[in-house]
Structures are given as structure tokens and as C-alpha cells.
Amino acid sequence: MSRNTSESSEEREPGGPVSVVDGVPTAGASSEVAPGGRRMALDVHGRLRGMILSGELPPGSALLQAEMARKLGVSRTPMREAFRLLQEEGLIDARPDQRARVRAVDPEDLDGVYGARIMLEALAVTTTAKTLTAADLDRMSELLERMKALADEEKPDEWYAAHREFHGVATQAVGAQLRRSLSSYAEHSERYIRLAQLGVPGSRARAHKEHEALLEALKANDEAEAAKVVSGHLARTALSVLADVAPEYEPVTTRSALRIVGGGQA
DSSP, rough: OOOOHHHHHHBBBBBBBOOEEEEEETTTTTOOOOOOHHHHHHHHHHHHHHHHTTTTOOOOEEEOHHHHHHTTTTHHHHHHHHHHHEEEEEEEOOOTSOOEEEEEEEEEHHHHHHHHHHHHHHHHHHGGGGGGGHHHHHHHHHHHHHHHHHHTTTOOHHHHHHHHHHHHHHHTOOOOOHHHHHHHHHHHHHHHHHHHHHHSSTTTHHHHHHHHHHHHHHHHHHHHHHHHHHHHHHHHHHHHHHHHHHHHOOHHHHHHHHHTTTOOOO
């Protein structure tokens, strides 16, 4: 039996044949997954997503379905669904008859994500500023100290968890729908934060000062200053990464959002 025939046989679903290219269903393939299989696919998706965002699977890396399934100790069925979800998120490219790869940094995507984050997070900290309790502010102070310690100890995954919580407290007063949008954009932009910290010396130290400035503005109930600080903080990350990976790209969306939030100053 030839290699192609063998692989085709291995990729069949109970309901019939499925056409697969490196673990991603092509047109006409069924995307239905049983409930148990769906849970497994989401778990595999989360693990692969973390590997991409952390840089363990850097931009341009080839992704072979069979190889990744063996590495993670799962079958090809949840791996195929995980690849499909990653492709929908824009984290991988998988075209017919081509090997799936981790997407390179897309300047337009980065610009759009950070433009949206600037607008939404500025709105969220403005809404939250006057609602924070002493306990909330104490928790933010604790998280800030924890982030500094984790940065010194070179524990990036724990640093990012504390970083997410810090921003979460600063924006907690908004409704559930906006919180979901903020969370989604924050997760999507995490790979760009990692790139900024890897490619721009002193980036993490500067971010710490910006977090301190945000906390001080929130302690003072200064919602305008909080919006200004958080928008500048987000814009700096976007502009730093773009300057490093795509210096010819003009970040119109990021600069426009910064100008709107800053009252005309970009």
C-alpha cells in the first residue's frame, strides 16, 4: 500500500472519507466532532495555541499533523479540529497541498488588534476608575510586585498570568460582552508582547513603569489620566514590534486610536 493511500485510510471518519492536508480539513470535509472529541480538540487547541503564543513554535514553523499528534499523545482527529480552530484564529496558515505553518507576524493584524485594544481598554479603565475599592487597588499593587519579581526570576508564563489579572482588575467594571472582547484581544496580542520583550531591550522595565503610572492614576480616581496611560502603554508595544519586524508599515489604526483617546495627540 502506498504512503498516500495509507494516510488517506487513517484519516477516515466514521461517517465517510475526509480530505485532509497536514491535519486541516479541506473543502467538503466534515467538521462535526462528538462531544467528548470536542473537549479533547479544545484541549489540544489550547496546548498548541500556548506553544505558538509563547514562541515555542515560532513564526514560520512547519506543523505536521501526525508529528504533533505523536508529540502531544493524541489521535489525529482532535489534532485536525485543533488545526482548524487555529486557522480560524489566524495563528496558522494551511492551504490545500501545502504544509501548515505558524503564521508570521502580520503588520495589518497587529495594527488592527492594538487599535481596537486602545479604544476598548481606554473605555474600560475610564468606566472602572471610580468603582475600584481599596481591596482592588491593593490587589493591583500585589500583582505589580509579583510581575516585577517574576520578571527578575525569568518566569514568563507566570508573569503573563499576573499581567492578565492586573489588566483585568483595571477594566473589571464593564459588562460581560466587553470583558469577553477585551480578553480575546488581550490573548491575541500576547504573542506581540512577547516579541516586544524579546526584540526591544528594556521593554519590560518600561512596561513596569507604565503599569505603575496606571495604578497611580486609578488610585487618584483620575479616569482621563488612566485612559491616557493605558492607551500609550498599548501603543508603545504595537509600535515597537512594528518598528522591529515591519519598519515600512504605517500603523494607521494604532495611531488613529491613540489620537482619538488622547484628544488629538498621537
